[in-house]
Amino acid sequence: MTAGPTHEPIDAVRYIANRSSGRVGTLLAREAARRGHAVTLLLGPVACSAPLEGVVVQRFRTCEDLRALLSAHAHEARVIVMAAAVADFRPSGDRSTLGKIKRRPGESLTLELESTPDLIAEVASRRRPGQFIVAFALETAGEVLASARTKLDRKRVDLVVGNPLDTMDAQTIEAVVVDRSGIAGQTPGVIGKEAFAAWLLDLIESRLAGQSP
16 A cells, blocks of 8 residues: 655755645555555655554655655555555755755745656556556546546556545545446445545455455
Protein backbone atom coordinates (compact mmCIF):
# COMPACT_ATOMS: atom_id res chain seq x y z
CA MET A 1 0.00 0.00 0.00
CA THR A 2 1.10 3.57 -0.62
CA ALA A 3 -0.58 6.52 1.07
CA GLY A 4 -0.28 10.24 1.63
CA PRO A 5 1.14 13.18 -0.32
CA THR A 6 4.69 13.97 -1.31
CA HIS A 7 6.54 17.12 -0.26
CA GLU A 8 8.72 18.38 -3.10
CA PRO A 9 11.24 20.89 -1.72
CA ILE A 10 11.54 24.47 -2.89
CA ASP A 11 14.31 25.11 -0.36
CA ALA A 12 15.23 23.78 3.09
CA VAL A 13 11.97 25.14 4.55
CA ARG A 14 9.30 25.28 1.84
CA TYR A 15 7.78 22.63 -0.42
CA ILE A 16 5.09 21.88 -3.00
CA ALA A 17 2.42 19.47 -1.76
CA ASN A 18 -1.28 18.68 -1.91
CA ARG A 19 -4.10 18.16 0.60
CA SER A 20 -3.99 14.36 0.73
CA SER A 21 -4.46 13.12 4.30
CA GLY A 22 -3.32 9.55 3.59
CA ARG A 23 -6.47 8.33 5.32
CA VAL A 24 -7.68 5.95 2.60
CA GLY A 25 -4.35 4.16 2.22
CA THR A 26 -3.86 3.95 5.97
CA LEU A 27 -7.31 2.49 6.53
CA LEU A 28 -6.79 0.01 3.68
CA ALA A 29 -3.55 -1.14 5.30
CA ARG A 30 -5.19 -1.53 8.70
CA GLU A 31 -8.16 -3.47 7.27
CA ALA A 32 -5.89 -5.74 5.21
CA ALA A 33 -3.80 -6.54 8.29
CA ARG A 34 -6.98 -7.20 10.29
CA ARG A 35 -7.93 -9.79 7.66
CA GLY A 36 -4.61 -11.57 8.13
CA HIS A 37 -2.68 -10.24 5.15
CA ALA A 38 1.00 -9.32 5.44
CA VAL A 39 1.02 -5.56 4.78
CA THR A 40 3.75 -3.03 4.08
CA LEU A 41 2.53 0.58 4.08
CA LEU A 42 4.65 3.22 2.36
CA LEU A 43 3.40 6.37 4.10
CA GLY A 44 4.06 9.97 3.22
CA PRO A 45 4.53 13.00 5.49
CA VAL A 46 1.20 12.88 7.34
CA ALA A 47 0.23 12.19 10.92
CA CYS A 48 -0.74 8.56 11.49
CA SER A 49 -3.50 8.60 14.12
CA ALA A 50 -5.08 5.18 13.48
CA PRO A 51 -3.45 2.13 15.13
CA LEU A 52 -1.58 0.04 12.57
CA GLU A 53 -1.05 -3.27 14.34
CA GLY A 54 0.48 -5.88 12.06
CA VAL A 55 1.51 -3.31 9.42
CA VAL A 56 5.14 -2.65 8.47
CA VAL A 57 5.38 1.12 7.92
CA GLN A 58 8.07 2.75 5.79
CA ARG A 59 8.01 6.56 5.59
CA PHE A 60 8.75 8.75 2.56
CA ARG A 61 8.75 12.48 1.93
CA THR A 62 9.46 13.08 -1.76
CA CYS A 63 8.55 11.31 -4.99
CA GLU A 64 12.12 10.05 -5.23
CA ASP A 65 11.91 8.65 -1.68
CA LEU A 66 8.77 6.73 -2.61
CA ARG A 67 10.36 5.60 -5.87
CA ALA A 68 13.25 4.04 -3.95
CA LEU A 69 10.90 2.29 -1.51
CA LEU A 70 8.81 0.88 -4.35
CA SER A 71 11.95 -0.38 -6.04
CA ALA A 72 12.88 -2.17 -2.80
CA HIS A 73 9.47 -3.59 -1.86
CA ALA A 74 7.06 -3.79 -4.83
CA HIS A 75 8.46 -7.02 -6.29
CA GLU A 76 7.64 -8.87 -3.05
CA ALA A 77 3.92 -8.04 -3.08
CA ARG A 78 1.05 -10.04 -4.53
CA VAL A 79 -1.17 -6.94 -4.47
CA ILE A 80 0.03 -3.34 -4.89
CA VAL A 81 -2.41 -0.55 -4.01
CA MET A 82 -1.10 2.84 -5.16
CA ALA A 83 -3.20 5.25 -3.09
CA ALA A 84 -0.47 7.87 -2.54
CA ALA A 85 -1.11 11.32 -4.05
CA VAL A 86 2.28 11.95 -5.63
CA ALA A 87 2.84 15.54 -6.79
CA ASP A 88 2.70 15.83 -10.59
CA PHE A 89 5.37 18.54 -10.60
CA ARG A 90 8.38 19.52 -8.52
CA PRO A 91 10.89 22.39 -8.61
CA SER A 92 13.60 21.55 -11.11
CA GLY A 93 17.25 21.17 -10.23
CA ASP A 94 19.02 19.92 -7.13
CA ARG A 95 17.46 21.62 -4.09
CA SER A 96 19.38 19.63 -1.48
CA THR A 97 22.09 22.27 -0.95
CA LEU A 98 19.72 25.24 -0.69
CA GLY A 99 19.15 26.89 2.65
CA LYS A 100 16.17 29.12 3.19
CA ILE A 101 15.56 31.45 0.24
CA LYS A 102 15.47 35.00 1.58
CA ARG A 103 12.54 37.27 0.82
CA ARG A 104 13.58 40.79 -0.17
CA PRO A 105 11.10 43.68 -0.44
CA GLY A 106 9.85 44.17 -3.97
CA GLU A 107 11.43 41.00 -5.34
CA SER A 108 9.50 38.14 -6.90
CA LEU A 109 10.45 34.48 -7.07
CA THR A 110 9.99 32.39 -10.19
CA LEU A 111 10.05 28.60 -9.94
CA GLU A 112 10.65 26.30 -12.88
CA LEU A 113 8.77 23.03 -12.42
CA GLU A 114 9.46 19.64 -13.95
CA SER A 115 7.27 16.55 -14.12
CA THR A 116 7.79 13.90 -11.48
CA PRO A 117 8.35 10.27 -12.54
CA ASP A 118 5.23 8.19 -13.25
CA LEU A 119 5.59 5.74 -10.38
CA ILE A 120 2.50 3.69 -11.20
CA ALA A 121 3.67 3.13 -14.76
CA GLU A 122 7.13 2.19 -13.51
CA VAL A 123 5.74 -0.37 -11.07
CA ALA A 124 3.42 -1.81 -13.74
CA SER A 125 6.30 -2.12 -16.22
CA ARG A 126 8.24 -4.26 -13.73
CA ARG A 127 5.33 -6.37 -12.53
CA ARG A 128 5.95 -10.07 -12.12
CA PRO A 129 3.43 -12.75 -13.12
CA GLY A 130 0.47 -12.89 -10.76
CA GLN A 131 0.83 -9.37 -9.34
CA PHE A 132 -2.39 -7.38 -9.03
CA ILE A 133 -2.10 -3.57 -9.19
CA VAL A 134 -4.70 -1.03 -8.10
CA ALA A 135 -4.35 2.68 -8.90
CA PHE A 136 -6.40 5.75 -7.96
CA ALA A 137 -7.62 8.61 -10.17
CA LEU A 138 -8.61 11.88 -8.50
CA GLU A 139 -10.62 14.17 -10.76
CA THR A 140 -13.38 16.78 -10.89
CA ALA A 141 -16.80 15.20 -10.36
CA GLY A 142 -17.91 15.15 -14.00
CA GLU A 143 -14.67 13.63 -15.25
CA VAL A 144 -14.07 10.84 -12.70
CA LEU A 145 -15.19 7.91 -14.86
CA ALA A 146 -13.39 9.08 -18.02
CA SER A 147 -10.21 9.80 -16.06
CA ALA A 148 -10.28 6.37 -14.43
CA ARG A 149 -10.71 4.62 -17.78
CA THR A 150 -7.89 6.63 -19.33
CA LYS A 151 -5.56 5.83 -16.44
CA LEU A 152 -6.43 2.12 -16.66
CA ASP A 153 -5.34 2.03 -20.32
CA ARG A 154 -2.29 4.25 -19.90
CA LYS A 155 -0.87 2.68 -16.73
CA ARG A 156 -1.66 -0.96 -17.59
CA VAL A 157 -2.99 -1.81 -14.13
CA ASP A 158 -5.83 -4.14 -13.08
CA LEU A 159 -8.21 -1.77 -11.30
CA VAL A 160 -8.52 2.02 -11.08
CA VAL A 161 -10.50 3.69 -8.31
CA GLY A 162 -11.97 6.98 -9.54
CA ASN A 163 -12.95 9.52 -6.93
CA PRO A 164 -13.83 13.25 -6.97
CA LEU A 165 -11.68 16.11 -5.70
CA ASP A 166 -13.75 16.63 -2.55
CA THR A 167 -12.49 13.24 -1.32
CA MET A 168 -9.19 14.89 -0.36
CA ASP A 169 -8.83 15.47 3.37
CA ALA A 170 -12.47 14.39 3.91
CA GLN A 171 -13.99 11.70 6.13
CA THR A 172 -16.12 10.26 3.32
CA ILE A 173 -15.71 9.06 -0.25
CA GLU A 174 -17.85 8.21 -3.27
CA ALA A 175 -15.98 6.11 -5.81
CA VAL A 176 -16.27 4.08 -8.98
CA VAL A 177 -13.89 1.24 -9.83
CA VAL A 178 -13.12 0.30 -13.43
CA ASP A 179 -11.40 -2.68 -15.03
CA ARG A 180 -10.88 -3.86 -18.60
CA SER A 181 -14.51 -4.92 -18.93
CA GLY A 182 -15.96 -1.61 -17.74
CA ILE A 183 -17.30 -0.59 -14.34
CA ALA A 184 -16.25 -3.16 -11.76
CA GLY A 185 -18.07 -1.58 -8.84
CA GLN A 186 -19.49 1.59 -7.34
CA THR A 187 -19.83 2.57 -3.70
CA PRO A 188 -23.44 2.82 -2.50
CA GLY A 189 -23.34 6.60 -2.58
CA VAL A 190 -21.13 8.56 -0.19
CA ILE A 191 -19.67 6.33 2.54
CA GLY A 192 -17.12 6.69 5.31
CA LYS A 193 -13.54 5.92 4.38
CA GLU A 194 -13.34 3.07 6.90
CA ALA A 195 -16.32 1.40 5.24
CA PHE A 196 -14.76 2.12 1.86
CA ALA A 197 -11.55 0.31 2.86
CA ALA A 198 -13.54 -2.85 3.64
CA TRP A 199 -15.60 -2.45 0.45
CA LEU A 200 -12.55 -2.11 -1.79
CA LEU A 201 -10.71 -5.01 -0.15
CA ASP A 202 -13.79 -7.20 -0.66
CA LEU A 203 -13.63 -6.30 -4.36
CA ILE A 204 -9.89 -6.99 -4.61
CA GLU A 205 -10.15 -10.29 -2.75
CA SER A 206 -13.01 -11.41 -5.00
CA ARG A 207 -10.78 -10.77 -8.04
CA LEU A 208 -7.93 -12.76 -6.52
CA ALA A 209 -10.08 -15.72 -5.53
CA GLY A 210 -9.11 -18.75 -7.55
CA GLN A 211 -5.95 -17.20 -8.99
CA SER A 212 -2.58 -18.90 -8.55
CA PRO A 213 -0.30 -17.15 -6.05
